[in-house]
Amino acid sequence: MSKVYFTTARGTRWDYRFSVLGRFERMLSECGLMNFEKGEYVAVKTHFGSEGAHRIVRPSFLRKVTDAVKKAGGKPFVTDTVRIMGVDYLEVASQNGINHLSVGAPVIIADGPFGKDSLLVPAPGEVVGEIAVASAIHDCPAMVVCSHIKGHIQAGYAGAIKNLAMGGVSAAHREGGWKKGRGHMHCHGEVPLSWDAEVCTYCLQCENVCPKGAIKFIDEKLVQDKTLCWFCGRCARVCPSGGLTLPVDNDTFQKSLAESAGAVLSTFTPGKVIYINFMFEIQPECDCMPSCDTPMLQDVGILVSDDMVAIEQATVDMLRKGSPLPGSVAEERECKPGDDVLSMVNPRNYMLCIEHARRLGLGSREYEIVEVS
Numbered sequence: 142m143s144k145v146y147f148t149t150a151r152g153t154r155w156d157y158r159f160s161v162l163g164r165f166e167r168m169l170s171e172c173g174l175m176n177f178e179k180g181e182y183v184a185v186k187t188h189f190g191s192e193g194a195h196r197i198v199r200p201s202f203l204r205k206v207t208d209a210v211k212k213a214g215g216k217p218f219v220t221d222t223v224r225i226m227g228v229d230y231l232e233v234a235s236q237n238g239i240n241h242l243s244v245g246a247p248v249i250i251a252d253g254p255f256g257k258d259s260l261l262v263p264a265p266g267e268v269v270g271e272i273a274v275a276s277a278i279h280d281c282p283a284m285v286v287c288s289h290i291k292g293h294i295q296a297g298y299a300g301a302i303k304n305l306a307m308g309g310v311s312a313a314h315r316e317g318g319w320k321k322g323r324g325h326m327h328c329h330g331e332v333p334l335s336w337d338a339e340v341c342t343y344c345l346q347c348e349n350v351c352p353k354g355a356i357k358f359i360d361e362k363l364v365q366d367k368t369l370c371w372f373c374g375r376c377a378r379v380c381p382s383g384g385l386t387l388p389v390d391n392d393t394f395q396k397s398l399a400e401s402a403g404a405v406l407s408t409f410t411p412g413k414v415i416y417i418n419f420m421f422e423i424q425p426e427c428d429c430m431p432s433c434d435t436p437m438l439q440d441v442g443i444l445v446s447d448d449m450v451a452i453e454q455a456t457v458d459m460l461r462k463g464s465p466l467p468g469s470v471a472e473e474r475e476c477k478p479g480d481d482v483l484s485m486v487n488p489r490n491y492m493l494c495i496e497h498a499r500r501l502g503l504g505s506r507e508y509e510i511v512e513v514s
């Protein structure tokens with residue numbers, strides 16, 4: 142049975158040591174998982190957010206992680222893969238508070254400024270085949286995966302597995318293009334974007350959300366530039382009218398996430414990856430979208446483990462016992478305490494991903510909570 146360390150989001154006393162940050166600091170030093178060789182590079186993988194999505198893992202928590210890595214002898218850098226072109230993405234990171242000064246370590250793009258610096262790695266399982274792992278993650282001997290827990294329009298739930306899979310893989314591979322990168326998880330082969338002028342309301346959300354400027358409306362017709370497109374599917378997922386569709390199989394997508402996470406993990410010696418799930422500001426959608434909604438569940442706290450599957454199971458178990466928040470999409474969907482809010486907001490079989498990861502031998506769904514109070 143795997144150990145999962147937990148500390149609550151509540152402030153328990155008017156004393157720094159009992160603040161969330163104080164308990165988090167203690168949790169990192171007491172969990173016995175921060176074991177690094179002297180001078181060993183440690184990738185602190187997080188999501189930098191987007192220009193309009195500010196609910197990410199806060200820099201003050203990332204600072205505690207880099208401090209703990211340094212105390213244990215490691216050399217941390219904070220990283221993410223390209224969501225928009227890398228130099229612009231570093232600007233976004235800095236705007237969201239993530240820079241060398243705030244997090245106490247260099248902040249770099251793991252797959253280079255153009256999102257193509259990656260190496261093909263075989264993935265376990267039957268769906269993905271091989272996938273392009275970002276070079277700075279591929280070549281790094283150790284990693285701390287810091288995940289902001291939230292919902293997701295295609296995955297239903299986004300935590301450590303998704304952070305490792307979508308976030309550890311390049312947008313595209315230098316030779317293999319998007320078909321070996323993140324788009325491969327979304328689409329599994331070239332499938333056409335289908336636009337229906339009869340249904341389109343010309344709201345332009347699809348055009349605005351595209352990270353590559355690959356779709357435009359010309360003479361009131363949608364035009365896709367396939368040479369630019371990453372096949373991320375974002376445009377179709379935000380379309381409110383069904384005017385734009387990209388046929389994807391959601392269950393295959395869940396398996397792809399687990400298998401791609403397995404590919405990323407395979408580049409590390411066992412025991413060199415630690416997971417931290419931050420259950421704060423649990424919004425309905427991914428941090429990469431151009432805006433964020435109000436949180437749908439009350440803050441729960443922080444989990445730490447060296448077992449990717451156990452921490453994901455513990456997280457979804459805690460979220461299912463969480464409190465849906467008024468004024469959020471959870472209220473609109475009439476969620477009650479004890480409901481599976483994630484599934485009611487984005488109806489997806491996210492447990493398939495966690496179970497597939499277990500089946501691939503990436504961890505255990507059995508866990509024991511160790512509370513740090």
Ligand code: SF4
Binds near residue numbers: 351354
């Ligand atoms: S799938 Fe849509 S949003 Fe994604 S790059 Fe292609 S056109 Fe842009």
Ligand code: SF4
Binds near residue numbers: 336382
């Ligand atoms: S998001 Fe959908 S409805 Fe809006 S412009 Fe694009 S295709 Fe049309």
